[in-house]
Amino acid sequence: MKAARLLRVTFSPARYQAYSSVSTAPVTDSGKKKHYPLVVIGGGAGGCSVAAKFCRKLGKGKVAVVEPAEYHYYQPMWTLVGSGVKTVDQSARSMETVLPQHCAWLKTRAVEFNPEKNIVHLENGDQLNYDFLVIAMGIQLNYDKVKGLLEALKTDPSVCSNYWRLTVEKTFPAIKNFKGGNAIFTFPNTPVKCAGAPQKIMYLAEEHWSKAGIRDKTNIMFNTSLGVIFGVKKYAERLLEIVKERHITVNFKRSLIEINPSKKEAIFQKLDEEGKTETYKYDFIHVTPPMSAPDVLRKCTSLIDPSGFMSVNKNTLQHTKYPNIFGIGDCTNVPTSKTAAAAAAQCGVLEKGLLDVMAGKTPDGKYDGYTSCPLLVGYNKCILAEFDFDGQPLETFPFDQGKRRRSMYHMKKDVIPEIYWNVMLKGHWNGPQTFRRLMHFGKGK
Structure with missing residues (x-):
């Protein structure tokens, strides 16, 4: 946990001062109109992580998470479920237990975005007003x-x-x-x-x-x-x-x-x-x-690029048109592989960028495209692929991760799920960059 604390972005009173006039105001609920300083759309890996970070910074009831699902699934485990190693139940936790306690969980879904007016319309008929918005909707399966x-x-x-x-x-x-x-x-x-x-x-x-x-x-x-x-x-x-x-x-x-x-x-x-x-x-x-990208996101043409994915600056995760909106994970057009590892690395950059915007500053984050794909090639062997925007290996360990290894199989099967549930979703994991530098004696990225 000490290592996790090293990865947090410091939230100083000075940085918070520019935003204090709105973020300390009580949440309002007038009929079907609700206001929150920060709204997070989606309770997946990125959404949970961002919500956890900002609930600690903004306080109880200041962060709303819009997520209709009762259960949160660690989907990278489903290859192991499909191969008979794990069960679906082992990949699931109730949404209530993975979302931060101090967030407002809205058990419904977003049906329309109006970024010009800082409004999200919900399936239950409510109108949600925000000061800042993080879209973490994941990707849509089109069977x-x-x-x-x-x-x-x-x-x-x-x-x-x-x-x-x-x-x-x-x-x-x-x-x-x-x-x-x-x-x-x-x-x-x-x-x-x-x-x-x-x-x-x-x-x-x-x-x-x-x-x-x-x-x-x-x-x-x-x-x-x-x-x-x-x-x-x-x-x-x-x-x-x-x-x-x-x-x-x-x-x-x-x-x-x-x-x-x-x-x-x-x-x-x-x-x-x-x-x-x-x-x-x-x-x-x-x-x-x-x-x-989800249909509801693609309907808002001002939020997306020609491919239908949310248009963000690939280095800062800030929307290319609306400075108070950020995106994370699979729903964005960030040109890297769509994985939970990518969302973890993006989360630290998004945190810093959103805090900058809240303080009236311009984000200067430098997400490098880090992502990871543990390539299972057997029941006890794995190639741990890690790479950046340019398709260059960005490996954490000081050995050739392109080699099939039993140790990397257990990393995928046993270690990474624990990091996911107990560190990442609690907002304490921004990827392995710090450990990579330690493993390589401070050399490289």
């Missing part, structure tokens, strides 16, 4: 964008997806009941959260089938919309070695557009040949769905 996929997930036990609470428990039974044939793993033609997850489950399934004695009856394919297996060259080279060793076929520039469960067929668009498709028979298929 309906693949024709036949929702039906297949309901009716075909060999179709599964680790990305959804309603389907993640289908994955391991599908792996166990697979008797051989074509096993397909997909990566969509959209941004996704945790870009390594679509292939992590593939390596775990391959190992399970090898131990079950059916590997020689199995044709494993990774059909990805990308032109590379992973976006960082160092780790891509190591993953290509693995797929070659395990005789896994990688089909690049292939985007799933339809599943026909009655025929056990999956249809892919060939992105490198306009108008062309390929049809594959499947006996098992794990689908990563298309994703986008």
